[in-house]
Amino acid sequence: MPQQQTLQQPVSFSGIGLHSGNRVNMTLLPAAANSGIVFRRVDLDGGPEIEARAEHVVDTQRSTTLGKGALRIHTVEHVLAAFSGAGVFNAVIELDAPEPPIGDGSARQFAQLIREAGIFAQPDPIEPLRLSAPIELSLGDTQMAAFPHDSLKLTCTSADKGGRFTQFLALEVTPESWERELSHARTFGFLEEIEYLYRNGLIRGASLENAIIVRDDAVLTNEPLRYAEEFVRHKMLDIVGDLSLIGRPLQAHIVAVKPSHQGNTELARAILAQARKPLETAQTFSPPPTSLDKPAGKAESRPAKSSSTVTNSAPTETLVRDGATIETEGVMRLLPH
Template sequence: MKRKTLSKEVQYNGIGLHKGEQIKMKLIPAKNGGIVFKRVDLEEGRNIISMSIENTFDLTRGTNLKNEFGAEIYTIEHFLSALYIAEITDLVVEIDGNELPIGDGSAKFFLEIIEDAGIQELEEDVEELEIKLPINLTVGDKHIIALPFDGYKITYTIKFNHTFLKSQMLEIVLNRESYKNEIANARTFGFDYEIEYLKKNNLALGGTLDNAIVVKKDGVLNPNGLRFEDEFVRHKILDLIGDLKVLNRPIKGHIIAIKAGHALDIEFAKLLKKQEEKIC
């Protein structure tokens, strides 16, 4: 596959989920430099954060990056998910805060602004990451497995000890069309009993029913309900796609995830990289 960037510069302004601040984000075409975040609110020369697996940190509630100077960028997984499906490998993201805009809690608006800007093919190739042998990672009751497959397929199972949200499973073969129709619109979610804790810890200050699903004892608080009956597992697939994008490689294989999350996703990405290096 050829490396790709945007055809033109594009800007988006929106609220950040955790700080609740207005964020200005500018996407600038680049050539062969990978995905780079530039914090324009910080000192020049210390504000560049490269997207690499070595720069990931604090994976409890999202996927975040930092550089050696302490500059940080939070909640990048929805954006990376859209970049993966659009095959964008090279981009400079100028941003005036420490987190990306949350939009409606899905990847839909990110994909829309990418497609509106247009996609430009570059001269250099990017090598596919092909799963040639079974790989598995288990931490407690959380599992991720990779198997050989001619394409990119994800099977995901979630299970919660909750009166409304229990178990969901979905399997999907990924391409641009299936992602746009089945995954991109799925929103992030949380539970009503978490709200007080999050607010007390200065988290989810920008969270509303317009950008997240809030699960209550017998349903959801969102007045318009769910976009899919199994929207929760669809969003987990969206997150997994974004988390594995830190490798910045197209993936060929079947990924099976059971009760995984950002921390396990990134550990699995590290394992994929290590296993490929051994094979090579």
């Protein structure tokens, strides 16, 4: 089982925020074992924090936003991808603004910061999350699936709505292949989409310094493309960052067609839901609490509805276990009726 890792020392970086266009100061700090990745807003009283977990995703329009109460951190996927790609799952990210600096639109500068800080192996192990069965997700044009695998593998196809710039790539993701094959891929956008976002107060910091812009069939960039398939590689970079919200290494083969931040984070939730099933099943058949009284006036909570379709292809679990005690309601569920 691999060991948990954090940074050896703090490291800082300043740059422009993608959406605000304002200058952002960011410091990456070591963190204790089992603490996970945590964002801290040092510009706000008390330095409020948000844990980088799928349950805190509140918006996925063009980027991934985490929220906790009134607190928001936007565009978290690139810095999270850098940590996940390097195998670092414990760190604090201090910001004096509601988003990290965009850098050059890739994760290259974040990966470089992690190398400069150094990686420290902690004594506590970290158990990778392994799938027990395939998971499929359909969300508009986005099709995603996760299959059991002995490491993290990504197979991705990207294209715009008109089918332009269709690209395909498959990659086994390791710390070495992450930095070499994915971390340098820059974000990109189509001119018509960028104009709409700018009119609506977004991407005030976007420029050819931190994004590739596609106008009709022309690719506008301030330097040659870093990869022949830079668009699909950036989509895979985003997948690595969004799936890091699971909170531990993932062993799965992810197949994605036209992935999106919404699709990525929904898949992360579905993977976590599958991982929780054995525990929830065990709790179902645990002895009842000593007090059967329920608090008055409490309405039964129901899961939120989602527009996505998620299929978990796990085999049916055995509901009756040797030595288990089943109440009358449980028996009625098992009997044909």
